[in-house]
Amino acid sequence: xxxxxxxxxxxxxxxxxxxxxxxxxxxxxxxxxxxxxxxxxxxxxxxxxxxxxxxxxxxxxxxxxxxxxxxxxxxxxxxxxxxxxxxxxxxxxxxxxxxxxxxxxxxxxxxxxxxxxxxxxxxxxxxxxxxxxxxxxxxxxxxxxxxxxxxxxxxxxxxxxxxxxxxxxxxxxxxxxxxxxxxxxxxxxxxxxxxxxxxxxxxxxxxxxxxxxxxxxxxxxxxxxxxxxxxxxxxxxxxxxxxxxxxxxxxxxxxxxxxxxxxxxxxxxxxxxxxxxxxxxxxxxxxxxxxxxxxxxxxxxxxxxxxxxxxxxxxxxxxxxxxxxxxx
Numbered sequence: 258x259x260x261x262x263x264x265x266x267x268x269x270x271x272x273x274x275x276x277x278x279x280x281x282x283x284x285x286x287x288x289x290x291x292x293x294x295x296x297x298x299x300x301x302x303x304x305x306x307x308x309x310x311x312x313x314x315x316x317x318x319x320x321x322x323x324x325x326x327x328x329x330x331x332x333x334x335x336x337x338x339x340x341x342x343x344x345x346x347x348x349x350x351x352x353x354x355x356x357x358x359x360x361x362x363x364x365x366x367x368x369x370x371x372x373x374x375x376x377x378x379x380x381x382x383x384x385x386x387x388x389x390x391x392x393x394x395x396x397x398x399x400x401x402x403x404x405x406x407x408x409x410x411x412x413x414x415x416x417x418x419x420x421x422x423x424x425x426x427x428x429x430x431x432x433x434x435x436x437x438x439x440x441x442x443x444x445x446x447x448x449x450x451x452x453x454x455x456x457x458x459x460x461x462x463x464x465x466x467x468x469x470x471x472x473x474x475x476x477x478x479x480x481x482x483x484x485x486x487x488x489x490x491x492x493x494x495x496x497x498x499x500x501x502x503x504x505x506x507x508x509x510x511x512x513x514x515x516x517x518x519x520x521x522x523x524x525x526x527x528x529x530x531x532x533x534x535x536x537x538x539x540x541x542x543x544x545x546x547x548x549x550x551x552x553x554x555x556x557x558x559x560x561x562x563x564x565x566x567x568x569x570x571x572x573x574x575x576x577x578x579x580x581x582x583x584x585x
Contacts, residue, residue, distance in 0.1 A: 259517040260510050261318055261347065262492050267504040269471040270445040273479075275492050276314045276517060278437040282307055284519040285351050286434065288558045295355075301363040302353050305330075306339055307432020308410050310351045311439030313341040314517045315428070316379070316414070319441065324383040324392075330410070332375025332399065335359050336368040342556075345384070347511065348520035350556040366399065366406040373406060375399035377413045379421075395421050418443070425469070427476045431484040438487045440495070442479045444472040475503065521557035528552050528561045533571045540568050 259281040265272045285306075290297035298306065309328055317326040323345055330339045335357035343349045359368055369375045377399060382392040397417045400406050407413050411428040418426040425444040432438070478499050486495065496505065510516070532540060532550055543550050550563040563571070 258512050260492065260512045261314060261516050262496070262507065262510045263318065264496070264505055264507040266471070266475065266500075267506045269475075269504065270469055271442060271472050271475050272445055273440065273442045273475075274315050274318050275441075275495060276311050276318075276439050277492060278307070278310055278314065278517055279435065281349060281517050281519040282310060282432070282437040283435060285310070288556075289352070292553075292558050294553075298353060298355070299359040299363075300361055301359055301368060302336060302339075302355060303434065304432045305336070305365065305368065305410065306341070306351055306353050307437030308430035308439070309339055309341045310349060311430055311432065311437045312410065312414055312428065313343040313351075314347060314349060315439050315441040317343040317345070317347065318511075319443065320381075322381055322383075323385070324381055327378075327380040327382060329378045329380070330369055330375065330399075330413075331378070332369035332371070334367060334369045334371045334375070339369070343517075344520070347515070347517045349517060350519060350521050352555040354555070365408045365410065370399040370406055373398075373400055373404070377410075377417065379417060425472055425476070427479045429479060429482050429487060431487040433488055436488050440479055440482060440487065442472075442475055444469050475500070478503075521554060521559070523554040523557060523559055525561055528554075529563070529571050532563060532568065537572050540571070544568055 259278045260276070262275040263272075264274070286297070286303065289295065309330065313326060313328045316328065320326070325345075326343045328341045328343075331337060336353055336355050336359065338354040339351075340353075341349065341351040366375070375398070376396050378394055378396045380392050380394045383390065395417060397413060397420060399413055401412070401416070409430075411430045415426050415428050418424060424446065427440075427442040429440040430438070482495065482499060486498075490498075492510070496507070532552070540550060544565050549565065550568055552561045552563075553559070554561075
């Protein structure tokens with residue numbers, strides 16, 4: 258089963274996580290492959306979305322937040338949008354919107370960032386929003402400080418973590434048809450009375466970047482992890498090979514019901530609300546053209562059908578139960 262391992266280095270200002278998505282990732286790919294309209298993702302898209310899925314779980318596990326973490330990548334290439342959503346309980350779903358062909362050897366920039374206009378957005382959406390409260394969103398470009406195109410989503414997210422949290426971060430990501438995996442290593446925030454009293458300002462935090470010898474050493478070890486090792490070795494072997502000389506302290510791994518797993522939040526009620534938002538005129542136009550409103554979920558492949566009576570009921574309140582009905 259998919260698993261998430263959290264650990265710290267005792268006495269050192271460094272923490273880490275290792276995720277291996279197996280059944281959860283295979284479920285996402287199988288649902289996409291079963292879609293008769295789209296078919297399976299091309300190999301480069303599978304790798305990109307898998308790395309995003311692993312990164313999303315790591316980022317959700319890295320924060321204490323009661324809400325969804327949504328990782329998006331979008332731009333002007335054939336992959337118009339990639340989305341990963343991870344809930345606080347580590348249930349996740351993921352999808353890509355592809356328009357046009359993707360070469361078998363396509364890079365990140367060729368898929369999403371052809372003219373250097375691509376962006377990566379991380380949204381934190383609280384479960385219980387206060388009145389007027391909006392989700393928090395951070396956006397970073399898909400290029401480096403010199404305008405150079407970045408070819409690894411890990412580099413993009415390291416840049417985001419540096420900007421948003423002002424903490425040194427190392428991300429190693431990999432994905433294939435069976436496994437989506439990732440390793441995150443992060444320097445802990447400034448310690449001491451100044452930090453506890455809230456007096457460590459952004460200048461102090463920035464000054465501390467890159468100054469931890471312990472983090473630098475562990476970062477070098479982490480970056481030595483090869484893609485094939487991350488995809489094929491179990492967590493025990495990976496952590497032992499990398500950090501056998503370090504004071505590693507591990508927490509109980511999150512597996513099964515407490516760990517990462519595929520789950521979609523779509524429902525007939527949610528789809529009905531979306532259709533209602535289109536307005537009566539637009540919905541009537543669709544029914545006149547097609548005879549009914551058909552909506553498919555990009556995440557799980559579920560299809561929802563609303564005939565003229567169902568659609569009319571959305572606007573008159575006569576639909577007795579939107580939680581059931583025509584799901585195919």
